[in-house]
Amino acid sequence: MVWEVKTNQMPNAVQKLLFVVDKRTSGMTESLELLKCNENLPSSPGYASCDEHMELDDLPELQAVQTDSTPTALFQLGTDISHQEYSRPSWNQHTSNNNSENAYSCENGVNWLTELANIATSPQSPLMQCSFYNRSSPVHIIATSKSLHSYARPPPGSSKSDPSFSKYHLDETPVRHERASSESESGIFCMSSLSDDDDLGWCHSWPSTVWHCFLKGTRLCFHKGHNKEWQTVEHFVRAEGCENEDDLMGTYKDYGSDGLKLISHEESISFGESVLKLTFDPGTVEDGLLTVECRLDHPFYVKNKGWSSFYPSLTVVQHGIPCCEMHIGDMCLPPGHPDAINFDDSGVFDTFKSYDFTPMDSSAVYVLSSMARQRRASLSCGGSGSQDFERSECSKNCVADGSSQLSSSSLCSKAGKSHSSGTASAMSATSPNKCKRPMNAFMLFAKKYRVEYTQMYPGKDNRAISVILGDRWKKMKNEERRMYTLEAKALAEEQKRLNPDCWKRKRTNSGSQQH
DNA sequence: AGGAATGAAAC
DNA sequence: GTTTCATTCCT
Secondary structure (H helix, E strand, O other): OEEEEEEOOEEEEEEEEEEEEEEOOEOEOOEEEEEEEEEEOOOOOOOOOOHHHHHHOOOOOOOOOOOOOOOOOEEEOOOOOOOOEOOOOHHHHHHHHHOHHHHOOOOOHHHHHHHHHHHHHOOOOHHHOOOOOOOOOOOOOOOOHHHOOOOOOOOOOOOOOOOOOOOOOOOOOOOOOOOOOOOOOOOOOOOOOOOOOOOEEEEEEEOOOEEEEEEOOOOOEEEEOOOOOOOOOOOOOEEEOOOOHHHHHHOOOOOOOOOEEEEEEEEEEEOOEEEEEEEEEOOOHHHOEEEEEEEOOOOEEEOOOEEEEOOHHHHHHHHOOOOEEOOOOOEEOOOOOHHHOOOOOOOOHHHHHHOOOOHHHOOHHHHHHHHHHHHHHHHOOOOOOOOOOOOOOOOOOOOOOOOOOOHHHHHHHHHHHHHHOHHHOOOOOOOOOOOOOOOOHHHHHHHHHHHHHHHHOOOOOHHHHHHHHHHHHHHOOHHHHHHHHHHHHHHHHHHHHHOHHHHOOOOOOOOOOOO
16 A cells, blocks of 8 residues: 655655555464655655755744644545645745744844743643653663764754653644744654554654654654754644554554564665665564665664664754664664663763854754753763763764674774874864764765675775775766765765865975965 | 775865 | 865775
């Protein structure tokens, strides 16, 4: 079955969800289910032409929270499980047309921020309304600053604030929107684990920044937090009249109690877009395997790692979630899971300094985060707040498994190294966060496959591997290169935005150079 | 620290 | 047109 999701804001945007149920007749009720989530949205990797719109979206467009009595994102499910969004929230029309006008009509930034904070922290705020898998448990972010991808740095001043969400019922219409962007309705869909007791399945949140929730029956989750805006999440998909909800839920019913173990992944082209096809093992024989298609940048919450994705840089650029790299064997956890605790996030948020967002650049998230940060700071006298954020041992949590992956750990060690020996750098002393050039497409490719090629050609010198990688790169089709090109482009744009001087060449202190 | 690849941006 | 530097890791 195919779920086709259209949004009125973007008539051209079609999100297709394909459920393929492959009931094998091998005696056991083994089933392979494919939840296919494609978003042909301008903001998705397959669409690179929305830059100008995204720039417009740089600025938050928060508005007073309105309790809309009409379902905002309501999907009707027919027998073919095809549904279409038909109601268009007024706030959306508003913001999509007006862009930054409203948000910044207030000359007084402080008032605006105050208002923003009030809105976001109000009882009506979506931030306060999500029903967590385990409401008594805070949402945990495990990754430390060291475990994060170099480009996967959270915004400044975030904190793992954990709003206590109240129960969210499907039958209610509490969906509310603080902000909307016409271009950024890039919901993230993925499989969910469902609990009989909750209307929501999994629900994770990046501190005050991003959450995604899965709704019972639909397994649709929406998560928002577009890279440029750091906005909050406010788009829920509701399923109504889903007659076979029980059927849909059947195989997923028990998923999530212990998490889903990633056992395989592959990339493929679907709907003209690169997608990831992931297979998970829920650990219960009866349930068989769960296969999911998702975007390359889809974040998962992984045991001992926190947010992870196969393309951390893409994830942070697209969705604002700093991630570790995801690997085979990773266990995706539901929130509140016992294994999703006991992490040390100290240092994580310090890295946010590298994002020199101003309050006006950011969203309510920023305000909330700042408030939480201040709160934290006042509580924990702790010591010098200005510790080297690139220091501290890397990957305490992130590289627990022996899968030897590069980016996170090596990046961290490298960062630490470069810091210690950073006197050569012109910016080391004064600007603590030495920015690095973003990787180009080939570099991204090489990084991803170097290990694989090294294993494939044991004994080969790393330089020889580079030659092979270069050779392979040249033989690749444009289509194959595309995802790397897009990612590189996104990284470059983000880097330029955050640190325009990043490409500045160092002055060669030997000789008087340059001619 | 050098080197091996490619590519982007600064010179 | 040339140089630098992104990544990685062995020498």
